[in-house]
Amino acid sequence: MNALSVEELGHSFGNRRVLQGVSFVVAEGRMCILLGRNGAGKTTLFSLITGLYHARAGSVHVFGQAMEANPSAALAQMGIVFQLPTLDLDLTAGENLRYHAALHGIPADLSKQRSREELSRLGVLDRIDHPTRALSGGQRRRVEIARALMHGPRLLLLDEPTAGLDVPGRRALERHVRELCRERGIAVLWATHFLEEVGADDDIVVLDQGRVRWAGRADRISTELGVESIAEAFASLTGSP
Numbered sequence: 001m002n003a004l005s006v007e008e009l010g011h012s013f014g015n016r017r018v019l020q021g022v023s024f025v026v027a028e029g030r031m032c033i034l035l036g037r038n039g040a041g042k043t044t045l046f047s048l049i050t051g052l053y054h055a056r057a058g059s060v061h062v063f064g065q066a067m068e069a070n071p072s073a074a075l076a077q078m079g080i081v082f083q084l085p086t087l088d089l090d091l092t093a094g095e096n097l098r099y100h101a102a103l104h105g106i107p108a109d110l111s112k113q114r115s116r117e118e119l120s121r122l123g124v125l126d127r128i129d130h131p132t133r134a135l136s137g138g139q140r141r142r143v144e145i146a147r148a149l150m151h152g153p154r155l156l157l158l159d160e161p162t163a164g165l166d167v168p169g170r171r172a173l174e175r176h177v178r179e180l181c182r183e184r185g186i187a188v189l190w191a192t193h194f195l196e197e198v199g200a201d202d203d204i205v206v207l208d209q210g211r212v213r214w215a216g217r218a219d220r221i222s223t224e225l226g227v228e229s230i231a232e233a234f235a236s237l238t239g240s241p
């Protein structure tokens with residue numbers, strides 16, 4: 001079964017069309033990179049997938065549950081890390097996680113145990129009682145991912161999670177998310193414009209000017225397009241230098 005299935009999604013702001021006929025899937029347990037330059041439509045697409053915007057054209061299914069007909073069932077399977085940080089900086093890391101868990105109806109004991117487990121897995125358990133304001137950008141991102149996992153989703157969506165981090169911070173975050181995918185079988189949709197974040201074994205969806213230009217296994221894109229590298233393939237699909 002597919003973790004995420006997006007069919008013929010479209011969106012306009014006023015009479016400006018920003019997404020058109022967007023279709024792709026994220027298979028269960030797979031890492032899928034949504035590649036697109038600034039303004040390609042990635043964040044708008046995330047807003048539609050997560051139900052923040054109402055989809056006027058097309059459909060979104062999460063593990064077979066239609067977002068439109070059954071949003072709570074679809075959202076229960078989804079963990080989300082938005083592009084703009086959403087932690088409460090006055091709360092500690094642990095409090096941020098437990099607050100999220102309470103919203104999902106998770107009992108306090110379980111929430112306490114899970115917050116420790118998730119922070120530990122992301123390598124930030126020692127920050128549990130620190131106000132998130134005192135954490136580095138990379139640590140805050142990891143706390144956000146731990147929070148997104150509190151309700152046990154099987155699909156994790158991350159919108160440009162490495163924005164604003166230095167190179168070691170980006171690499172560490174990528175390593176943590178790949179581990180989640182490999183060890184827990186969590187499907188991941190990771191939006192980025194950094195080509196170096198694509199792994200050879202990943203799936204990729206190339207989005208440009210609101211349309212899917214290519215979707216498939218990262219290791220096939222160069223051969224299919226008759227070029228030498230992912231960078232060349234991306235440039236030829238998006239007309240960028």
Ligand SMILES: Nc1ncnc2c1ncn2[C@@H]1O[C@H](COP(=O)(O)OP(=O)(O)OP(=O)(O)O)[C@@H](O)[C@H]1O
Pocket residue numbers: 013018036037038039040041042043044045193
């Ligand atoms: N609320 C809005 N009102 C009007 N236009 C918008 C709105 N949000 C986004 N847009 C426009 O829609 C297009 C897609 O934007 P979007 O933020 O989805 O792209 P993106 O790929 O996420 O870019 P970035 O990497 O810069 O975040 C852009 O041209 C943007 O200017």
